[in-house]
Amino acid sequence: MSEQDIQQSSRSQRLRAVGGSVVGTALEWYDFFLYGTAAALVFNQLFFPSVDPLTGTLLAFGSFAVGFIARPVGAVVFGNYGDRIGRKKVLVITLIIMGIATVLIGLVPTYETLGIFAPILLTVLRFAQGFGLGGEWGGAVLMSLEHGDPKRRGLSASWPQIGVPLGLLLANGVLAVMTAITTDEQxxxxxxxxxxxxxxxxxxxxxxxxxxxxESPEFEKVATSGIRVKLPIVEVLRTQRRELLISTGARIGTDVAFYIYVLFIVTYLTQMVSMDQSIALLAVLVSAAAMLLFIPAFGALSDRVGRRPVYLAGAVGALVWVFAFFPLLDTQNVPLILLADFIGMLCWAAMYGPLAAFTTELFPAQVRYSGASLGYQLAGILGGAFAPIIAVALYGRFQSWVAIAIYVSAMLLITIISVAVARESAGKNPTTPTSAIMEDRP
Structure with a gap:
């Protein structure tokens, strides 16, 4: 095979890796966000009908949070296998788990038919969704990053990140179509x-x-070298604790801000501001569509100016903007509502674009799947899992958005501190610390 053929084959595999990561991740997040949006719109009535609407929404978001609790479990299990047997095999398994769980959610009888077993079954399937997603993100990002150009890791790792707004767009888009072609009763x-x-x-x-x-080229190098980590997650906890704390803290505020902008906005506009749910869905759809462009743009920017400057700019912007976000929603003016969500999501994209490269570059290849996945998913519990619940509870207690804005800004402050104390990783390829990582030699 000529050098030109080798280069063409390499480019083809790179495109397939990126395409597979984007499409697969989008499908995973479609499943995940579908549940979250349905929890805000219908689950409170169909599965928790014996309580008032606000409490029902709180309980529905509680079942939503179960998915986040399952995600670190999936990160540990699939991260271990991803570092031991390969990224590709694990990604196929996670896709199957998420797909089966989502289809079964569509078949679950409501409270009227099964009584208390209906919300229990719903919660179990939600756990399965979270378990699959726990191993999905790390593998998808690594396949794209490790197939990509080492000098453009920010851009390469950001492509799977657009699976989030793409999945969100698909989920809310399909729901919007269904609400348009059916009556409320249907x-x-x-x-x-x-x-x-x-x-x-x-x-x-x-x-x-x-x-x-x-398979990922970097994993194949590790596999053929004869050097394997016996228990990747144990090695992360033993030798990479600082990196794990940084990766977790860096995402907490990012996650909280995101779920306020894409989930709680639906509850706030429909229940607190008394607007039609179509307005909230429109705002989310417009913002998600725009982020398809901005996420890779911020990822590419992080290759030029560094991960930390781009990340910090987004976090500081989000912290300031949250105090304008709710007053703009209160105006009940549709253009201002669209602007509020767009700017909020733009700040989020400035964090989320470089996040994948920032997080994965903290860890060496031998434990990268486990370390990056666990940090990402732990932040999901501490951040996004309870963000809608806390927001609803704070509004119920204080009857004001101010307490919610203070909560979001406090979580963003954790992110700012975490990113500020991290080392800059742009342009650097992390290597295995030979004194720290145990090796499994033949």
């Missing part, structure tokens, strides 16, 4: 189930793409 009876059932088609597409992607 949507509550069966319309909300259709997006969950459609997941089976999306999983089939994702499986086909992922099965045609080659």
């Amino acid at each position: 949507f509550m009876a069966w319309g909300w189930r259709v997006p969950f059932l459609l997941s089976i088609l999306l999983v089939g597409i994702g499986m086909w793409i992922r099965l045609h992607v080659t």
Whole structure:
């Protein structure tokens, strides 16, 4: 094979790796966000009908949080196998788990039919969703990053990140179509189930793409070198504690801000401001579509100026903007509502674009899947899992958005401190600290 053929093959595999990561991650997040949006719109009535609407929403978001609790479990399990047997095999498994759980959610009888077993079954399937997603993010990011140009890791790792707004766009888009073509009674009876059932088609597409992607080159180097970490997660906890704390703290505020902008906004506009849910869905859809462009743009920018400056600019911007976000929603003016969510999501994209490269570059290749996944998913529990619940509870207690804004800004402050104390990793390829990592030699 000529050098030109080798380069062409390498480019082809790089594109497949990026495409597989983007599509697969988008499908995973479609499943995940579908549940979150449904929790805000219908689950409070269908699965928790014996309480008042605000409490029902709180309980529905509680079942939503269960998915976050399952994610670190999935990160530990799949991170271990991802570092031991390869990224590709694990990504196929996580896609299957998420797809099956989502389809079954679309088939769960409501409280009226099963009574208390309905919300229990819903919560169990939500746990399965979170378990699969716990191993998804790390593998998708690593496949794209480790196949990519070492000098453009910020851009390479940011491509799977657009799976978040793309999945969000798909989930809210399908829900918006269903609400448009059905009456309120029809949507509550069966319309909300259709997006969950459609997941089976999306999983089939994702499986086909992922099965045609080659394994990560960096993992293959580790595998052929004869050097393997016996228990990757143990080594992370033993030798990479500082890096784990930084990766967790860096995402906490990012996650809280995101779920306020894409989930709590639906509850706030429909229940607190008394606007139609279509306005909230429109704001989320417009912002998500724009982030498809801004996330890779901020990832690429981090290759030029560094991860930390871009990340910090987004975090500081989000901290300031949250105090303008709610007053703009209170105006009930649609253009101002769209502006409020767009600027908030723009600040989030400035954090989320470089986040993947920032997090994965903290860890050496032998434990990168485990370390990056665990830090990312722990932040999900401390941040996004309870953000909608805390926001609803704070509003119920104080009847004001100010307490919510203070909570969000406090979480963003944790992110600012974490990123500020981290080392700059742009342009550097982390190596294995030979004195720290145990090796499994043949």
